[in-house]
Amino acid sequence: MGLRDRHERWHERHGQAGPSGGSPVVRGRPRSEAVERAIIEGVMSLLEEGVSLGDMSIERIARTAGVGKATIYRRWKGKEELFVEVMRATDEPDPELPGDSVRDDLVAVLEGIRRRGLAKRSSALLQSLLAQAKNYPQLWELYHEEVVARRRARVTEVLRRGVEAGELRGHLDLSLMGDLFTGPMLARTILSHDAPLPDGLSESIVDTVLAGLRP
């Protein structure tokens, strides 16, 4: 899936019409959100043209998006804050949690990480965006914190439910317990370029951590 498609889906999730039309869902300040969308798409167009984040001035983004510089500054303090928004727009959506069992919910969370890893490997533009983003420590921190914090909160909630329902032993703190499930998948998607990410990997990890590795 291209960045643009993902971006459209992001807008669908947020209750707005995609750029290709459809009746706009009125919520909050739709007019303002259309402007934000244009600005984010401006950054994406420039990225697709090969312009680096470093060479992207607010002025150039404004010109590409067909808005004034003040319109951008009214929404974001500067480039870094805007780029965080762009990175969010390229993300895979958080997976739906089926909610039937802790096991299935954990598989769904790991599938989200795996899909994000596969998307990163297959999209040169996404790779370039992530590589460039690392040169902006503040941006990277903001983005990373949000992604990680959101995932941790979801996993903690699933595990708390599992301990309460007696599906999990409760001897570890929930944060460490979460790392036992997500850590192996993150090691393969974030810390490795080439560890295989086959179908069924999420199930393997979750089921093995639940059952243990002793014979």
Add this chain to the structure above:
Amino acid sequence: MGLRDRHERWHERHGQAGPSGGSPVVRGRPRSEAVERAIIEGVMSLLEEGVSLGDMSIERIARTAGVGKATIYRRWKGKEELFVEVMRATDEPDPELPGDSVRDDLVAVLEGIRRRGLAKRSSALLQSLLAQAKNYPQLWELYHEEVVARRRARVTEVLRRGVEAGELRGHLDLSLMGDLFTGPMLARTILSHDAPLPDGLSESIVDTVLAGLRP
């Protein structure tokens, strides 16, 4: 432990006298290794003075180490290769594996990762070195590949032994099985700045992955 201490220990492990004296162990080309040590220490001195890797010319390193530029170029193709050597010199040594049980060996490997994480958090100089190193993709790749490849090889060997001895189920490939143990610790040391790394963490992770999280 300071970078310098760690560097001295590195030389002890490699069978050479530390800078503080002692009779040199003659092995290979000791004269040459003393020169290499002086060069690596030159880079460290400059780092301690606050010179960034980007501002560190081969000329300046040579001057600090008291050698000629040609002496450096004879050993390393350029700055990046030399910096990889500097990063190796700052590393915690790989832990000894007790070899009595798979469980204890895995705890030892995880302790190595935990200690590296604690060292990184406590040393501003090490943090600065790692942060700067990330701006040299080739350096980072070389260093990372070596550290990761070496650890993976050790873990795989331990697990293979464990499966053969019947201490572990053998239903997963060894690489994935290794990630189940190391991934949670790496998630806390590399992907997080502030996840607690208390004593006993390695034991908790290994024992829980072995026993499983089902009640």
